[in-house]
Amino acid sequence: MEGDISSLPTKSARVAVVTGGNKGIGLEVCRQLAADGITVVLTARDETRGVEAAEKLRGMGLSCVIFHHLEVTDSSSVSRLADFLTTRFGKLEILVNNAAVSGMEHAQRVDTNEEQFVGMDKQQRLEWLNKQGRETYDAAKNGVQTNYYGTKLVIQTLLPLLLQSSGEGRIVNVSSDAGLLRVGSSN
Numbered sequence: 001m002e003g004d005i006s007s008l009p010t011k012s013a014r015v016a017v018v019t020g021g022n023k024g025i026g027l028e029v030c031r032q033l034a035a036d037g038i039t040v041v042l043t044a045r046d047e048t049r050g051v052e053a054a055e056k057l058r059g060m061g062l063s064c065v066i067f068h069h070l071e072v073t074d075s076s077s078v079s080r081l082a083d084f085l086t087t088r089f090g091k092l093e094i095l096v097n098n099a100a101v102s103g104m105e106h107a108q109r110v111d112t113n114e115e116q117f118v119g120m121d122k123q124q125r126l127e128w129l130n131k132q133g134r135e136t137y138d139a140a141k142n143g144v145q146t147n148y149y150g151t152k153l154v155i156q157t158l159l160p161l162l163l164q165s166s167g168e169g170r171i172v173n174v175s176s177d178a179g180l181l182r183v184g185s186s187n
Contacts, residue, residue: 013039013064015089016169017071017081019154020044020099022053025174029096034062036096043070043081045099072099072150078157084163092161097151098174103143104133 016033020026021042034040034057042057044050047069054067068084071077086094110183133139155171162169 007064013037014093015039015041015085016094016096017027017041017043017085017090017092017095017158018098019070019151022049026098026168027053028097029174030065031057031060031062033094033096034065035065037064039064040066041081041085045069045071047065064079068184070099070154072154073145075081075109075153075157078153082157082161091164092158094170094172095155095158096174097154099146099150100130100174100176101143101146102133104149105133105136105139105141124145140160163184179180 010046014037016038018026018030018033018040021030021040022044026042026044029051030040030042040057040062042050042054042065044053044067047067050067054065055064068076068081070081114130120128151173162171
């Protein structure tokens with residue numbers, strides 16, 4: 001499902017794609033880019049949340065935001081995004097690779113924006129998350145598939161569009177220290 005694109009500029013405005021743009025850092029990146037007048041293609045694997053995020057930004061007066069479904073580990077999904085960008089805009093200036101998974105299996109769905117994290121510093125949040133989850137082969141495999149191979153696939157597929165931007169193409173890869181190997185206590 002794609003958002004209403006009738007009011008978006010076509011070939012003249014700068015265009016950005018933000019993977020994992022439906023929450024957290026990705027959503028804020030979308031907001032800031034759109035506030036700077038850049039046409040933003042907000043992507044997410046969850047269509048409902050992606051549409052809601054784009055609508056939220058448009059509700060803030062940022063009319064140059066559109067949602068496009070994207071599963072970074074699915075080559076046909078990434079190709080559909082590239083086809084959309086080519087057809088609608090003919091270019092891409094900014095790619096923000098933000099989509100990622102934790103590589104852990106959690107007993108419950110964890111949203112780091114929830115109230116349980118209020119008042120916790122970064123280390124306390126990481127410790128809480130580690131206690132709630134467990135490392136499994138499948139979760140680690142999904143982490144590598146999404147965080148490494150998914151990012152690589154998106155870059156490889158969208159690079160031709162970035163190269164058409166007259167030297168103005170930019171790739172930003174967002175990462176987290178949540179993936180750092182920690183041995184022993186931090187005390």
